[in-house]
Amino acid sequence: MTTRTYLMCRPEHFTVSYEINPWMNKHNPTDTALAVKQWESLRDTYLDLGHTIEYIDPIEGLPDMVYAANGATVVDGIVYGARFTYPERQPEGPAFLQWFADRGYEVHDAVERNEGEGDILTVGPRVLAGTGFRTSVTAHAEAARLWNREVVTLELVDPRFYHLDTAIIVLEGTDGKPVSTDNQRGTSPEGQIAYYPEAFSPAAQEVLAELYPDAVRASEADAVVLGLNGVSDGQHVVLNPRATRLMAQLTERGYDAIGVDTSELLLGGGGAKCCTLELRGR
Ligand code: ARG
Secondary structure (H helix, E strand, O other), X not given: OOOOEEEEOOOOXXXXXXXXXXXXXXXXXXXXXXXXXXXXXXXXXXXXXXXXXXXXXXXXXXXXXXXXXXXXXXXXXXXXXXXXXXXXXXXXXXHHHHXXXXXXXXXXXXXXXXXXXXXXXXXOOEEEEEEOOOOOHHHHHHHHHHHOOOEEEEEEOOHHHOXXXXXXXXXXXXXXXXXXXXXXXXXOOOOEEEEOHHHEOHHHHHHHHHHOOOOEEXXXXXXXXXXXXXXXXXXXXXXXXXXXXXXXXXXXXXXXXXXXXXXXXXXXOOOOHHHOEEOOOO
């Protein structure tokens, strides 16, 4: 395990005022103070694990900005901006890009439609990229050119799992470096994942089975509480404690599964990973 740096956005303006995924219901009341409290316990969990947190200021009128993972993707210190599908979230893209530019990152505004780490997940040397709902395959090619890395396209087919990070947890290799095989798990240098196969097209299921034959396969019960929307540093995996079977599967493999309740943020269709944008390699 190595320590990570994450970018987060305090949910001061969190609410559900529009519906752009099946989890959102604008007639259900939300509790912003509770969202902030749960977000703080997520942040404190990362701090206790020794990780570094950076913050982007929340903007009034952008309630989904708490899902910072969607704001961009950073690999090797190179920032690929987000270009959101729905107009309600479109102003978030430039706000995140500005944050990075102000801090001296090499930033690239996207031409193609993509929602950052919601659909673009780094696993060791390779990048897995989702499509089907929010991110276009042309964005996968754009990202591959930008980072000069292999980008593997995976088609999502179930609207409940509209972003790749709702169907896969990257267990090892989120920092984009070759994974140390120096553990009890016998992980390959190419990293490891947990995923819910049925969220993917048959072709994507084949690709995943070939790339990660020893992956943890999650049950539907764990997937529908967004148990796969978790954050791992290679040893500790932070996820929804309601994904009890997945927690047991991870423990069995030698990971430390840490449950953090983010139920209020689930009302917007996100969990721990959605709130966490990894800043890699600068
Ligand atoms: N309400 C947000 C949307 O539908 C939730 C985004 C969740 N983020 C994620 N990384 N999956 O866009």
